[in-house]
Amino acid sequence: MNVHNPNSLDAIDKATLLHPYTDLDAHAEKGPHIIERAEGIRLYDADGRSFIDGVAGLWCTGLGFGEDRLVKVATEAMKTLSFSHVFSHRSHPTAIELAETLTRLAPDSITRAFFVNSGSEAIEAAIQIVWNYNNALGRPEKKKFIGRDRGYHGTTIAAGSLTALPYKQNDFDLPVNDRFLRVTCPHHYRYAEAGESETEFGARLAQEVENLIVAEGADTIAAFIGEPVMAAGGIIPPPENYWPAVAEICRKHDVLLICDEVVNGFCRTGNFWGSETVGVQPDMMTCAKQLSSAYLPIGATLMSEAIYQVIAAHSPKNGVFGVGMTYGGHPVCTAVALETLRIYEERDMLGHVRAVEPHFAKRLAALGEHPMVGQARGVGLIGAIELVADKETREPFPPAAKAAPTLYTHVAEQGVMCRALPGDALGICPPMIVTEDEIDEIFDAIERGLDSAHAALTA
Numbered sequence: 001m002n003v004h005n006p007n008s009l010d011a012i013d014k015a016t017l018l019h020p021y022t023d024l025d026a027h028a029e030k031g032p033h034i035i036e037r038a039e040g041i042r043l044y045d046a047d048g049r050s051f052i053d054g055v056a057g058l059w060c061t062g063l064g065f066g067e068d069r070l071v072k073v074a075t076e077a078m079k080t081l082s083f084s085h086v087f088s089h090r091s092h093p094t095a096i097e098l099a100e101t102l103t104r105l106a107p108d109s110i111t112r113a114f115f116v117n118s119g120s121e122a123i124e125a126a127i128q129i130v131w132n133y134n135n136a137l138g139r140p141e142k143k144k145f146i147g148r149d150r151g152y153h154g155t156t157i158a159a160g161s162l163t164a165l166p167y168k169q170n171d172f173d174l175p176v177n178d179r180f181l182r183v184t185c186p187h188h189y190r191y192a193e194a195g196e197s198e199t200e201f202g203a204r205l206a207q208e209v210e211n212l213i214v215a216e217g218a219d220t221i222a223a224f225i226g227e228p229v230m231a232a233g234g235i236i237p238p239p240e241n242y243w244p245a246v247a248e249i250c251r252k253h254d255v256l257l258i259c260d261e262v263v264n265g266f267c268r269t270g271n272f273w274g275s276e277t278v279g280v281q282p283d284m285m286t287c288a289k290q291l292s293s294a295y296l297p298i299g300a301t302l303m304s305e306a307i308y309q310v311i312a313a314h315s316p317k318n319g320v321f322g323v324g325m326t327y328g329g330h331p332v333c334t335a336v337a338l339e340t341l342r343i344y345e346e347r348d349m350l351g352h353v354r355a356v357e358p359h360f361a362k363r364l365a366a367l368g369e370h371p372m373v374g375q376a377r378g379v380g381l382i383g384a385i386e387l388v389a390d391k392e393t394r395e396p397f398p399p400a401a402k403a404a405p406t407l408y409t410h411v412a413e414q415g416v417m418c419r420a421l422p423g424d425a426l427g428i429c430p431p432m433i434v435t436e437d438e439i440d441e442i443f444d445a446i447e448r449g450l451d452s453a454h455a456a457l458t459a
């Protein structure tokens with residue numbers, strides 16, 4: 001039986017997953033890069049330089065910077081109700097309207113929303129809801145989560161236990177216990193066997209999920225969780241058959257399917273939700289980031305009616321549903337999130353993403369021709385290039401070369417800030433308001449940066 005060993009990250013991963021984001025040595029000398037202000041899709045630093053924000057802050061500033069409508073709504077909301085909580089049968093108008101709007105926009109399987117302050121908290125709440133749900137159903141053993149290598153779900157203790165990247169878990173004593181399992185990352189370019197097609201790879205990885213469920217016992221597995229399109233682990237669109245096959249296996253074994261939409265949600269992948277892009281109807285979803293276009297911190301854990309009814313009926317046993325934070329559903333944040341969703345709908349953000357997506361895809365694919373680029377991949381307005389020392393053998397650069405952080409620096413020198421990612425990838429994810437001309441500016445800068453970084457790395 002092929003059950004994946006969580007410690008079997010191969011040599012490529014061991015080398016490049018540990019130095020993902022930045023050249024720490026260079027920063028130790030220079031100090032942090034201070035960004036002072038921003039407008040539209042442009043950032044301005046303390047030295048007077050300007051950059052296009054090539055990664056939408058941290059995949060979150062969908063509407064770009066300086067959106068007056070959000071500033072006005074936040075100001076009004078502060079005047080009207082600067083605080084009210086949503087614990088124990090208290091609520092307020094914008095929390096209610098936001099919950100109604102989000103569940104209307106969500107897949108049919110989702111009917112309820114629970115508000116938090118961040119993506120990590122949305123994951124924490126999802127984990128607690130699932131554990132509470134299975135206790136309520138009298139299934140105290142059904143508590144384990146299956147995540148994926150290179151999955152990113154935040155940095156708090158339980159969310160960090162699902163974030164299967166070495167820099168999050170090494171020396172942080174994570175995963176915190178044996179309830180957090182993982183399976184292979186659906187990255188065909190790196191993890192397929194010789195001659196294996198995308199479809200064969202997708203089917204094999206889905207089978208690995210089933211093998212793990214059977215090996216552990218379905219009565220111990222509570223949920224499968226994943227980003228529909230992996231983001232911080234390297235921007236990895238999965239094989240087309242992967243998610244539907246995993247969803248079927250989950251249904252068969254009574255395992256909940258959770259889509260982490262913290263990056264994918266709100267049009268980023270060319271559909272309103274990433275789960276639509278990969279063709280599944282989840283039992284739960286988590287979202288944050290573009291929910292408010294990052295104007296204020298807010299996240300949400302969304303769930304099916306079946307889950308909600310079980311935990312609602314069970315809550316009186318303990319007097320209250322014991323998950324929540326003082327600022328979860330903060331009235332200023334819910335007002336801003338609601339206005340963000342109105343703007344997405346009124347300005348047809350989905351239509352815009354779909355209109356510029358082919359140009360983004362064309363320019364991204366062209367980067368794949370560069371001698372240092374092993375693979376160019378993406379969907380919607382999110383993409384990555386993976387750097388290799390040898391295009392034929394796919395051999396990565398040695399870790400000491402810091403290939404991705406080096407490219408990041410060279411591209412920034414050309415006026416665009418992207419993001420160096422685990423696996424020697426450069427992530428590209430501009431604010432969704434980006435125009436075709438701005439897409440050209442971004443990719444022209446990346447092309448120039450690639451040439452100069454290539455010269456530096458091969459000198």
Ligand SMILES: Cc1ncc(COP(=O)(O)O)c(C=O)c1O
Pocket residue numbers: 058118119120121123152153154155227231232260261262263288289
């Ligand atoms: C998919 C995903 N889930 C969860 C998180 C955690 O969100 P936050 O940083 O808001 O806690 C992130 C953050 O990047 C993410 O990418």
